[in-house]
Amino acid sequence: MKVVCIGSGNVATHLTYALKAKGIDVIQVWSRDLANASELAKIINAVAISNLNEIDRSADLYVIAVKDDAISTVADALRGVKGLVVHTSGATAIEVLSPLKNYGVLYPLQTFSKAKPIDFTNVPLCIEASNEEALEVLKGIAQLLSSPFYEVSSDKRKILHLAAVFACNFVNHLYTLSDKIVEHFELDFEMLKPLIMETALKVQTELPINVQTGPAVRNDEQTMIKHKDLLNSMPELKEIYQTLSKSIKKTHL
Amino acid sequence: MKVVCIGSGNVATHLTYALKAKGIDVIQVWSRDLANASELAKIINAVAISNLNEIDRSADLYVIAVKDDAISTVADALRGVKGLVVHTSGATAIEVLSPLKNYGVLYPLQTFSKAKPIDFTNVPLCIEASNEEALEVLKGIAQLLSSPFYEVSSDKRKILHLAAVFACNFVNHLYTLSDKIVEHFELDFEMLKPLIMETALKVQTELPINVQTGPAVRNDEQTMIKHKDLLNSMPELKEIYQTLSKSIKKTHL
Numbered sequence: 001m002k003v004v005c006i007g008s009g010n011v012a013t014h015l016t017y018a019l020k021a022k023g024i025d026v027i028q029v030w031s032r033d034l035a036n037a038s039e040l041a042k043i044i045n046a047v048a049i050s051n052l053n054e055i056d057r058s059a060d061l062y063v064i065a066v067k068d069d070a071i072s073t074v075a076d077a078l079r080g081v082k083g084l085v086v087h088t089s090g091a092t093a094i095e096v097l098s099p100l101k102n103y104g105v106l107y108p109l110q111t112f113s114k115a116k117p118i119d120f121t122n123v124p125l126c127i128e129a130s131n132e133e134a135l136e137v138l139k140g141i142a143q144l145l146s147s148p149f150y151e152v153s154s155d156k157r158k159i160l161h162l163a164a165v166f167a168c169n170f171v172n173h174l175y176t177l178s179d180k181i182v183e184h185f186e187l188d189f190e191m192l193k194p195l196i197m198e199t200a201l202k203v204q205t206e207l208p209i210n211v212q213t214g215p216a217v218r219n220d221e222q223t224m225i226k227h228k229d230l231l232n233s234m235p236e237l238k239e240i241y242q243t244l245s246k247s248i249k250k251t252h253l
Numbered sequence: 254m255k256v257v258c259i260g261s262g263n264v265a266t267h268l269t270y271a272l273k274a275k276g277i278d279v280i281q282v283w284s285r286d287l288a289n290a291s292e293l294a295k296i297i298n299a300v301a302i303s304n305l306n307e308i309d310r311s312a313d314l315y316v317i318a319v320k321d322d323a324i325s326t327v328a329d330a331l332r333g334v335k336g337l338v339v340h341t342s343g344a345t346a347i348e349v350l351s352p353l354k355n356y357g358v359l360y361p362l363q364t365f366s367k368a369k370p371i372d373f374t375n376v377p378l379c380i381e382a383s384n385e386e387a388l389e390v391l392k393g394i395a396q397l398l399s400s401p402f403y404e405v406s407s408d409k410r411k412i413l414h415l416a417a418v419f420a421c422n423f424v425n426h427l428y429t430l431s432d433k434i435v436e437h438f439e440l441d442f443e444m445l446k447p448l449i450m451e452t453a454l455k456v457q458t459e460l461p462i463n464v465q466t467g468p469a470v471r472n473d474e475q476t477m478i479k480h481k482d483l484l485n486s487m488p489e490l491k492e493i494y495q496t497l498s499k500s501i502k503k504t505h506l
Contacts, residue, residue, distance in 0.1 A: 109448055116459075124444050124448075159438040160445075163431040168451075172465055175420055175424075178420035181419065185412040187409055195364060195417055200452070201450075206366070208426075209432065212425055213364055216422065223321065223344050240423075240496060240497065247493060248422070
């Protein structure tokens with residue numbers, strides 16, 4: 001199987017590493033910026049290109065891992081190829097690829113950082129395809145990577161993407177705010193790390209609604225007043241404290 | 254060393270389990286509700302009591318792990334004892350114990366659930382004491398439990414407690430909300446679990462501000478508009494989406 005990777009960001013990088021590690025031949029990496037394409041391409045022994053016209057039209061699989069609003073431009077450039085074309089976006093419907101013959105979606109429901117290697121056995125892959133044969137190819141890739149996979153429609157995938165904003169992006173921002181608080185008072189974020197791990201571990205076996213702790217769920221108004229006083233010098237955090245405490249109280253009425 | 258445990262909640266339970274496992278003799282467990290005291294006491298081979306007058310006055314250490322607003326009542330009942338009296342509250346100043354001779358604080362910066370055993374090597378203990386000797390006892394306990402420990406004043410401890418609300422209680426609530434979203438659209442929370450783990454793992458080695466991802470930090474207005482539309486039937490979540498997105502944008506200006 002010959003693969004062309006279109007994009008050189010976090011998803012492109014980790015997915016091509018993983019495919020390469022399983023013996024898949026990634027022949028080209030495209031990026032608008034040739035330097036970025038080269039950086040990834042040299043690691044996986046592929047050819048770096050920065051012009052969509054240079055894409056090899058005989059590949060078996062084209063993975064589009066670019067910004068959401070650039071997907072349709074790439075799809076246009078791939079018109080007429082026989083290979084399977086997939087995008088990796090959570091928020092973009094499969095229809096953006098409808099000008100193509102065989103197309104689908106391979107959305108990894110995971111957060112990727114360039115610096116940190118990722119184990120694909122922990123990456124749920126949400127797959128969707130324009131036809132049965134394409135679906136089988138995507139299942140085969142998921143199995144090759146030993147990734148759990150789910151057949152998910154475009155409508156449901158965008159819901160997962162939204163839920164991931166709450167469970168990952170917003171959560172990381174709360175970590176940032178807790179760091180801001182300890183920094184502001186000359187304490188060390190290091191001290192909070194075991195708590196952060198345990199909080200995530202807990203919901204691997206329990207439903208989060210059943211393990212909620214803290215002053216809001218206990219209706220401990222005294223503590224909440226003290227906390228808000230401490231945040232007087234950080235009005236933005238105070239607003240978030242109020243909004244989330246109110247929501248916890250409402251959820252656990 | 255003879256220990257009396259006052260309280261039978263999550264902190265009391267896990268701390269006495271850990272002390273017992275290290276060969277410390279926990280002689281009594283007090284709870285207002287004798288049934289609760291008995292449940293914990295029988296596991297660690299202690300005597301259950303429900304009257305503060307029955308507390309053994311010759312113990313070496315009294316651990317007060319009750320609700321914050323009940324600490325001073327317990328402290329009053331312990332007036333005159335020679336042993337070291339500590340409370341385990343993040344939000345309560347050490348002075349609440351000032352009627353006593355030797356006193357201190359042993360605040361575990363961790364989230365405890367009854368159902369889930371906890372490894373104390375992952376529980377940072379924040380310690381504070383009324384005198385040098387008492388401080389040495391608390392350091393000795395931390396070392397016995399192989400827990401990382403930090404000397405933290407009452408003023409700084411309440412900051413840590415506040416930061417923990419953001420990094421644990423609010424984070425868990427966001428997990429609850431993400432579960433609500435997937436449930437609402439008949440998807441499975443299971444799919445989000447690897448993402449939740451990876452998000453927590455990432456900040457063990459990177460500062461959260463450096464690994465923020467998602468539409469808000471990218472200023473991807475199109476996606477944010479679509480997300481808010483999806484939340485039209487869940488106005489509370491929409492408000493949280495807006496508040497946190499705004500804060501992410503401001504933080505990463």
